[in-house]
Amino acid sequence: MDLLAGLRAGLDARRAGGLYRRRRLLEGAQGPRPVVDGRRYLAFCSNDYLGLAAHPAVVAAWRRAAEAYGVGAGASHLVCGHHREHQALEEALADFVGAEAALLFSTGYMANLGVVTSLAGRGDLVLADRLNHASLNDACLLSRARLVRYPHLDLAWLRERLAGREGRALVVTDAVFSMDGDRAPLGALAAAVAGRGWLVADDAHGFGVLGPQGRGSLAEGGLTPSGPVVLMGTLGKACGVFGAFVAGDRVLVETLVQQARTYIYTTALPPALAAALRAALAVLAEADEARGHLFDLVARFRRGAEALGLPLAESSTPIQPLVVGDSRRALALARALESRGILVVPIRPPTVPEGTARLRITFSAAHRPEDVDRLLEALAEIGR
Numbered sequence: 159m160d161l162l163a164g165l166r167a168g169l170d171a172r173r174a175g176g177l178y179r180r181r182r183l184l185e186g187a188q189g190p191r192p193v194v195d196g197r198r199y200l201a202f203c204s205n206d207y208l209g210l211a212a213h214p215a216v217v218a219a220w221r222r223a224a225e226a227y228g229v230g231a232g233a234s235h236l237v238c239g240h241h242r243e244h245q246a247l248e249e250a251l252a253d254f255v256g257a258e259a260a261l262l263f264s265t266g267y268m269a270n271l272g273v274v275t276s277l278a279g280r281g282d283l284v285l286a287d288r289l290n291h292a293s294l295n296d297a298c299l300l301s302r303a304r305l306v307r308y309p310h311l312d313l314a315w316l317r318e319r320l321a322g323r324e325g326r327a328l329v330v331t332d333a334v335f336s337m338d339g340d341r342a343p344l345g346a347l348a349a350a351v352a353g354r355g356w357l358v359a360d361d362a363h364g365f366g367v368l369g370p371q372g373r374g375s376l377a378e379g380g381l382t383p384s385g386p387v388v389l390m391g392t393l394g395k396a397c398g399v400f401g402a403f404v405a406g407d408r409v410l411v412e413t414l415v416q417q418a419r420t421y422i423y424t425t426a427l428p429p430a431l432a433a434a435l436r437a438a439l440a441v442l443a444e445a446d447e448a449r450g451h452l453f454d455l456v457a458r459f460r461r462g463a464e465a466l467g468l469p470l471a472e473s474s475t476p477i478q479p480l481v482v483g484d485s486r487r488a489l490a491l492a493r494a495l496e497s498r499g500i501l502v503v504p505i506r507p508p509t510v511p512e513g514t515a516r517l518r519i520t521f522s523a524a525h526r527p528e529d530v531d532r533l534l535e536a537l538a539e540i541g542r
């Protein structure tokens with residue numbers, strides 16, 4: 159058996175289906191005008207919604223902390239890697255989102271695996287929105303609970319499924335759907351699951367963007383991460399750096415420290431990174447003006463796209479996908495934009511369901527209104 163030939167055939171099939179993925183080489187800092195593969199583009203694809211990835215105050219905090227503490231944590235949190243900077247960041251995060259406690263994870267992917275596998279196991283039922291992020295899906299599978307993926311945002315379906323059920327349930331959802339930009343009705347979901355189990359809200363795209371001071375989707379809906387409501391937030395998107403956290407009641411966080419394998423069996427984040435994150439959180443909390451500008455850009459894009467008759471999605475967030483359906487068509491459109499100096503990534507299956515390939519356009523507060531106009535002009539040209 160020729161193993162390599164098997165792999166080659168798999169790659170060829172991907173190419174033929176317009177599904178081959180390629181990494182681009184970025185130079186310099188993340189921002190709306192990155193140099194990619196040696197050429198400068200106007201980009202609409204990062205999740206750096208507030209333009210904090212290269213913020214001077216954050217960079218300075220990182221540098222100072224690296225000089226004070228070095229660059230490596232040296233061990234996992236439960237061995238001897240839990241630093242004062244980690245603790246301070248956890249307290250700041252908990253305070254910010256209105257939770258009793260918060261726990262840092264290295265990535266959102268790991269946080270989702272950790273929280274879901276700690277709250278659900280064999281014999282439990284996990285109900286997951288069909289358009290949830292891949293990391294939540296993987297977390298559900300790893301939990302060994304019975305997994306049912308429900309139709310996107312179908313509350314009636316969910317209520318029926320939960321009604322009269324014995325035993326513990328866990329509802330997991332993206333708060334802002336990562337490839338669609340629409341939002342889960344968190345209040346209604348929390349009410350549906352109350353008394354029956356947990357609600358885990360993955361706010362990777364709401365934290366820093368939505369709610370008062372950017373406190374996130376729960377805060378926007380007047381909810382806090384407490385009781386059955388658990389928040390997962392990421393720190394590599396609007397917060398601009400890297401990492402993630404889970405917030406909820408203290409007893410939940412204590413349980414995660416004991417049980418979450420993606421917390422226990424991994425090296426702690428560099429303390430200097432935690433220091434940079436605390437600086438980023440302080441900037442983010444005061445960034446109402448940037449958030450206002452960001453939503454102005456979103457509105458500008460939607461007005462323009464509507465006038466052009468583009469297939470806008472039901473999204474009020476900085477994630478504005480144009481669903482075109484066919485993967486090869488999405489790829490061709492992205493290439494046409496690229497030839498005009500604009501970078502937008504085509505998102506294809508299996509990241510999104512079959513037949514719903516799209517251009518995933520994202521905006522950042524670092525964009526200018528003229529940038530949005532340039533994107534709209536390019537889309538108009540391509541449409542002709």
Ligand SMILES: *Cc1c(COP(=O)(O)O)cnc(C)c1O
Nearest residue numbers: 265266267291293332336362392
């Ligand atoms: C990006 C993302 C994650 C993963 O977060 P990382 O910190 O990048 O690992 C989890 N959930 C959603 C919805 C995301 O968009």
